Every structure is written in structure tokens, then in C-alpha cells.
Amino acid sequence: MSDKARDGAFDDWLDAxxxxxxxxxxxENGHGWLPPRRVCPDCGSRDLSETPLPxxxxxxxxxEVSVATPQFSADTPYVTAIVDYGPVRVTGLLRGADPDDVDxxxxxxxxxxxxxxxxxxxxxxxxx
Amino acid sequence: MSHPRVTGVxxxxxxxxxxxxxxxxxxxxxxxxxxxxxxxxxxxxALFYGNFMGELAEHQGHQAPLMAEAVGLDVPATRYxxxxxxxxxxxxxxxxxxxxxxxxxxxVGGSERMTNIGTAGATDALxxxxxDLYEIRAGMTFPGAYALMARxxxxxxxxxxxxxxxxxxxxxxxxxxxxxxxxxKEITVEDALGAPMVADPLGLYDxxxxxxxxxxxxxxxAEYAAEHGLGASxxxxxxxxxxxxxxxxxxxxxxxxxxxxxxxxxxxxxxxVAPDDVDIAEVHDxxxxxxxxxxxxxxxxxPGEGIAAARDGKTHATGETPVNLSGGLKAKGHPVGAxxxxxxxxxxxVLEGESAWADDVGDxxxxxxxxxxxxxxxxxxxxxxxxx
Ligand SMILES: [Zn+2]
Numbered sequence: 001m002s003d004k005a006r007d008g009a010f011d012d013w014l015d016a017x018x019x020x021x022x023x024x025x026x027x028e029n030g031h032g033w034l035p036p037r038r039v040c041p042d043c044g045s046r047d048l049s050e051t052p053l054p055x056x057x058x059x060x061x062x063x064e065v066s067v068a069t070p071q072f073s074a075d076t077p078y079v080t081a082i083v084d085y086g087p088v089r090v091t092g093l094l095r096g097a098d099p100d101d102v103d104x105x106x107x108x109x110x111x112x113x114x115x116x117x118x119x120x121x122x123x124x125x126x127x128x
Numbered sequence: 129m130s131h132p133r134v135t136g137v138x139x140x141x142x143x144x145x146x147x148x149x150x151x152x153x154x155x156x157x158x159x160x161x162x163x164x165x166x167x168x169x170x171x172x173x174a175l176f177y178g179n180f181m182g183e184l185a186e187h188q189g190h191q192a193p194l195m196a197e198a199v200g201l202d203v204p205a206t207r208y209x210x211x212x213x214x215x216x217x218x219x220x221x222x223x224x225x226x227x228x229x230x231x232x233x234x235x236v237g238g239s240e241r242m243t244n245i246g247t248a249g250a251t252d253a254l255x256x257x258x259x260d261l262y263e264i265r266a267g268m269t270f271p272g273a274y275a276l277m278a279r280x281x282x283x284x285x286x287x288x289x290x291x292x293x294x295x296x297x298x299x300x301x302x303x304x305x306x307x308x309x310x311x312x313k314e315i316t317v318e319d320a321l322g323a324p325m326v327a328d329p330l331g332l333y334d335x336x337x338x339x340x341x342x343x344x345x346x347x348x349x350a351e352y353a354a355e356h357g358l359g360a361s362x363x364x365x366x367x368x369x370x371x372x373x374x375x376x377x378x379x380x381x382x383x384x385x386x387x388x389x390x391x392x393x394x395x396x397x398x399x400x401v402a403p404d405d406v407d408i409a410e411v412h413d414x415x416x417x418x419x420x421x422x423x424x425x426x427x428x429x430x431p432g433e434g435i436a437a438a439r440d441g442k443t444h445a446t447g448e449t450p451v452n453l454s455g456g457l458k459a460k461g462h463p464v465g466a467x468x469x470x471x472x473x474x475x476x477x478v479l480e481g482e483s484a485w486a487d488d489v490g491d492x493x494x495x496x497x498x499x500x501x502x503x504x505x506x507x508x509x510x511x512x513x514x515x516x
Contacts, residue, residue, distance in 0.1 A: 007261060034262055041378075060280065061276045061382055062276070062279065063275035063276050063279065063327045063328055063329075064325070065267055065269055065271075065272045065275075065326075066325045066326055066327065066328070067271065067326045067327070068251070068269060069252040069264075069269060070249075071252070072267050073248070075267065078267055080266055080267040080272055080276070082276055082377045082382065089377035089378070090262075091262055091268060091375070091376070093266055093267055104279070104283050115267075122267070123266055
């Protein structure tokens with residue numbers, strides 16, 4: 001694990017997910033984003049509020065990565081997925097399922113895990 | 129409006145030149161473009177230069193003045209960085225300067241040194257075009273990002289790995305006579321399907337190679353070209369640029385590239401042409417799926433129909449709208465910062481009638497260049513036309 005400075009709102013967000021109280025940021029028009037956001041890129045609203053992330057999302061798309069960066073060499077092969085939570089989507093590692101069994105639409109829960117290569121924290125989805 | 133002319137072009141061979149420095153690569157391309165143009169180097173007023181990963185590959189920032197010096201120019205020089213669309217963005221700025229009358233002669237170009245840091249190093253360097261916090265830390269690589277888009281595309285519109293393989297086969301075929309291309313080797317659909325996976329559903333033959341190389345072009349105002357009898361017959365008649373959210377997960381549709389659509393609409397309107405007028409295109413096929421998305425964004429196919437274009441022969445040299453006659457990024461190679469200008473170089477040569485495919489495309493009058501950065505959070509489109 002690297003001992004560099006925390007990435008403020010991002011690490012706060014990971015802390016919240018670890019604590020089972022994940023959230024996203026939503027404007028009054030229902031556009032969802034991941035923090036930090038001071039303004040909605042879609043409508044320009046600056047009235048943003050933290051909204052609880054739903055319990056389960058659905059896999060929107062995924063890939064099994066076989067050629068990785070050095071920061072993921074010991075994790076390889078691994079599955080990266082984009083998961084749909086309605087107003088917001090999240091990218092993370094998908095663990096706990098055989099890659100051949102993963103499919104679009106599969107329901108998954110969100111948590112935080114460690115990267116095998118570096119020990120750094122990462123968003124981890126698991127089937128539910 | 130008087131349109132800027134492409135008066136000279138130059139390229140290094142694209143390929144593995146791991147021991148050649150970026151400055152040496154750019155000097156070769158830049159001097160070739162100056163020689164080809166017939167322009168007095170003293171008349172060059174600026175260098176607009178594209179480069180993406182110089183800090184990581186060569187520990188070299190502030191590259192533009194270094195590159196101006198390398199081609200013997202003492203002029204203001206600025207680097208443009210828009211990931212893989214870096215030199216497309218440089219072309220756009222040059223065109224706008226020339227049109228506004230602020231300058232009459234600009235050298236545009238780009239270079240990238242990549243193979244010296246190896247496959248893992250280049251994979252790492254390329255990945256930083258994505259969102260570090262929310263994508264790279266979730267294992268997203270550059271091939272991985274396009275694999276996510278490919279699966280989303282298959283889900284929405286259908287299509288298969290065989291369809292993608294047809295794109296690779298076509299672009300390898302196109303590269304065979306291109307002496308600047310990195311991969312001059314015929315491949316089959318079976319070769320592509322049998323190659324190792326990089327990020328499923330994309331295999332090794334769905335991906336462009338890692339490439340060292342440089343490109344350059346001398347752009348001048350139409351007036352300057354006329355005054356100096358340069359006889360340049362190709363003009364940049366349209367320019368457009370689009371942008372999007374950096375992270376793929378923030379896009380409304382994971383199987384589209386709206387930044388490129390916006391760039392295309394702007395460039396077509398600027399040039400006064402429609403997609404039907406386009407005779408040839410050089411598009412940003414960093415991965416086979418990227419060519420599919422590109423031709424849909426350019427309006428050469430309807431959404432969902434791009435996947436069949438290579439398989440059906442439509443985009444081959446002998447087809448209705450040849451795409452990537454140079455071999456594209458896939459076979460010509462993709463020295464990231466050089467690619468946008470290299471596309472302009474390739475189109476110019478074909479429009480001037482200098483092409484191994486001249487028997488098939490000799491009457492081409494309108495060409496379009498599509499250059500994309502990251503998962504198309506940046507895109508530039510340029511229309512080139514024969515005007516004399
Ligand atoms: Zn909003």
C-alpha cells in the first residue's frame with residue numbers, strides 16, 4: 001500500500017462503501033454522479049445532495065482483462081465491470097464469479113477490496 | 129472562406145524504433161514535410177505539436193520547443209494533449225489560425241516514443257487517458273475500456289468477434305502496400321479469432337500495435353500557397369471537435385461515441401458536405417470496435433450497421449466507402465501523438481492521386497479524418513477536399 005496523501009472525496013466515498021453506507025451525488029433533476037462534484041455536468045445544477053446507493057446494481061458491461069498494467073500484474077486475469085445503479089453507474093472489479101458465468105444484467109452488490117498486486121483499495125462487486 | 133492548403137507532408141516509418149529519441153523521430157518527419165512543401169523554412173510562423181506520453185516514456189515534458197529546434201525552427205511552439213487525439217487537436221488549431229489570418233504558414237505534427245517502455249509500460253502509460261480514481265483503480269486498461277464498449281455494442285445491436293475480425297483483416301490488407309506501415313502482413317479471420325485474448329471480447333488482433341513514429345504537415349493559407357506557386361491541390365475545408373465525460377460509466381450510452389458525432393456534424397457543416405459526399409475516410413481504429421463506432425459517428429452507416437461494414441466489403445478499397453486505406457492504426461501503427469496528423473498525411477496522398485489503391489480510389493475528391501482520445505472523451509474530425 002502506498003503512503004501518499006488521501007484523495008479526499010474519493011477515499012471518503014470508499015470509506016462509506018466499506019461501511020455499507022455507499023452514496024452517490026444527485027442533482028435536483030435526478031442526474032447521478034460520483035464525488036467530488038460541485039456542479040452537475042449534465043444540467044449545470046449546483047444543488048447536489050448525497051443520496052444512498054441502492055443495495056444492488058446490475059452489470060451493464062464487463063470484460064475479463066488478460067493483459068494488465070504493472071499495478072494489476074498479480075491480479076491478472078480479472079474482471080472489470082460497469083454496474084448500473086439507476087441514476088449512476090460505477091466501475092469496479094467483479095469477484096466471486098467464474099468469468100464464464102458473468103453476464104449483462106447480473107445483480108451484484110458493492111464493497112471494497114484490496115488489489116492483490118499493490119494492496120491498494122478498489123471497488124469490488126460480488127454476485128448477490 | 130479560403131481554405132488552408134496542405135502543402136507538404138512527412139512521416140517516419142511507423143514501427144519499433146525503441147532506441148530512437150522522440151526528437152530524432154520528429155526531426156525526420158518535420159524535415160520531410162518542409163522539403164515536400166517547398167516552403168522557405170524562414171516563413172514558418174509556429175509549430176503546433178501533439179504528444180501524449182512523453183513524460184512517462186522519455187521523462188520529457190515541454191516538448192514543443194524541443195521539437196521546433198529539432199527541425200531547425202526558431203518559432204513559438206505549443207504542445208497539444210488530448211490523449212490519442214493530440215495531433216488532431218493541433219491540426220484544428222492550425223486551421224483556425226490560418227483561417228483567421230493570424231498566420232500564413234504553420235507546421236503541425238506529432239510524435240510518440242512507446243516501445244522503449246515495453247508492453248506493460250505502454251499499457252500503463254496509455255491507461256492514464258482514463259479517469260484515474262474511478263477507472264484505472266478498478267483495473268481499466270485501454271483495451272479493457274474498448275472491450276467494455278464492444279460488449280455493450282453487441283448487447284444493443286448484435287455482432288460477433290468474427291465481425292470485428294473482418295475489420296482487422298481489411299486493415300491489414302490495406303497496409304500491405306504502405307511502406308510506412310508497421311504490420312505489412314496478410315491475416316485471416318481465423319488468425320484473428322485464434323490470437324490470445326487481451327480483454328475479452330477483444331483479442332490481440334483486435335488491437336493496434338505499440339508504435340514509435342512521427343508525422344508532420346505544412347499547412348498554409350490559400351493566399352500564401354497561390355502567391356508562392358505551391359500548387360497544393362488539397363485543402364482542409366472543415367474542422368470539428370467534440371467532448372464528453374471522461375469516465376465511460378458516465379456516458380448515457382456505452383455503445384456510442386457522441387463526441388465524434390458532434391465533431392463530424394460540425395466539420396461537415398463547416399465544409400458544406402454531407403456524409404454521402406465522403407469518398408474515403410481515415411478513422412481512429414485503435415481497436416476494431418473503434419472503427420465500427422467511428423463510421424457510425426461519421427454518418428457513413430446508421431447506428432448498429434457499422435459492425436457489418438467490413439464483413440460486407442463496404443469499407444474495403446474496392447467497396448463503396450473505403451476506410452483506412454493506410455492500414456489504419458490497426459496495421460499502420462499508432463504512435464499516439466502522431467496519429468491525427470498521420471491521418472491527414474494519408475488522406476492528402478490519396479486525394480493527390482498517390483496511392484497504391486489509386487485504381488480503386490483515383491477519383492476520390494472528399495476525405496474525412498476522425499481522431500479520438502481515450503474512450504472518445506475527445507474527438508476531432510477534419511474534411512479534406514481536392515480544390516484545384
Ligand atoms: Zn443535473
